[in-house]
Amino acid sequence: MARDYYGTLGVGQQATDQEIKRAYRKLARELHPDVNPDEAAQARFKDISTAYEVLSDPEKRRIVDLGGDPLQQGGGGGGGGGFGGAGFGGGLGDVFEAFFGGGAGGSQRGPKGRxxxxxxxxxxxxxxxxxxxxxxxxxxxxxxxxxxxxxxxxxxxGDSKPVRCETCGGAGEVQSVQRSFLGQVMTSRPCPTCRGAGETIPDPCRKxxxxxxxxxxxxxxxxxxxxxxxxxxxxxxxxxxxxxxxxxxxxxxxxxxxxQHEVFVRDGDDLHCTVRVPMVDAALGTSVNIDAIIDGPTEISIEQGTQPNSTTVLRGHGMPKLRSGIRGDLHAHLEVIVPTKLDSKQTHLLEQLRSMRDRDSAEVVTTGSAHSGGLFSRLREAFSGR
Structure with missing residues (x-):
């Protein structure tokens, strides 16, 4: 069964190389045998070292992501017991890097090139x-x-050429010795003169x-x-x-x-707009033209007896889906406008309507009441003579 290398380091499968390295460094500082002599810590240190060796190698990590275990497929890397055993391969410098931030002597990666x-x-x-x-x-x-x-x-x-960096001798790195509880440790860092390229340009381009x-x-x-x-x-x-x-x-x-559009609001492939409908038009029914996206002038029918907060849906009048051409829908949200001021003639007409429907008085409607229909359903009944 393949080992959970990601879980060993406490990272997810989508972790970046830097996140994996940070997780390894943190655990290495806690579990290193010279810091934590506990046998369980030593075993755990071997496990995280093996996991880091696998996940820091692109090919081995690819095998892990496919559900395999590179160390069970002849991928190597697992050694004997002790400090130099499990999973260090050529990565002993990474252990020192966990403590000192640089690579150990002998782990030079060479110049990165210009x-x-x-x-x-x-x-x-x-x-x-x-x-x-x-x-x-x-x-x-x-x-x-x-x-x-x-x-x-x-x-x-012109015809000048780059030359080998005199500071690092073309290695791209410079080394220094640091004292630690492990003794003297040689670390390496990018050359400050050539910035890791291994070469410098004595006669650079003037442009x-x-x-x-x-x-x-x-x-x-x-x-x-x-x-x-x-x-x-x-x-x-x-x-x-x-x-x-x-x-x-x-x-x-x-x-x-x-x-932002002045009329339409987009929701995925659907479009939404608000249409204000006068009270009388909501009761009697009407139509309104709208300048739709792609289609241009488009008629929206307002049904007789339309209630406040109703929605009319025009199928296939929304936005086209990317790479398919299928279109979403256009949702017209109907906002019924009740007049706040009436002239004498308008008031008289509405009073006539109210007298025709003397049972249409204001009342508190209980849930499930037979008279729980909206205002405009009652207006529709009045116009039909019921």
């Missing part, structure tokens, strides 16, 4: 609800690092200063598909920041910011 991948970029663009519904091509300006056209990414001036890239503003076109919504991101591959030393560019993400 050429590094570029970072991803993010920008936001505003869209109207109509643009989200129909799709649009947006022309936007981006400000990113691009390849230096003078040195084409080399960072050097980019040796970085191999310069900042530039440029205009690009972004095709926004039908049905996008607020917060969605469109990925433009290799349109982000060019990396140091002219490294491959990252991606550019364009995030949609949907602007």
């Amino acid at each position: 050429v590094q991948p570029g970072a991803d970029s993010l920008l936001r663009t505003k869209l109207t609800l109509d643009e989200c519904a129909t799709g649009v091509t947006k022309h936007i300006t981006v400000d990113t690092a691009i390849l230096c056209d003078l040195c084409t990414g080399s960072g050097t001036n 980019c200063g040796g970085d191999g890239r310069v900042r530039s503003r440029r205009d690009i076109s972004v095709k926004v598909p039908v049905g996008v919504s607020n917060g969605m991101r469109i990925r433009l591959a290799s349109q982000g920041e060019v990396g140091p030393g002219g490294g491959p560019a990252g991606d550019l993400y364009v995030e949609i910011v949907e602007q």
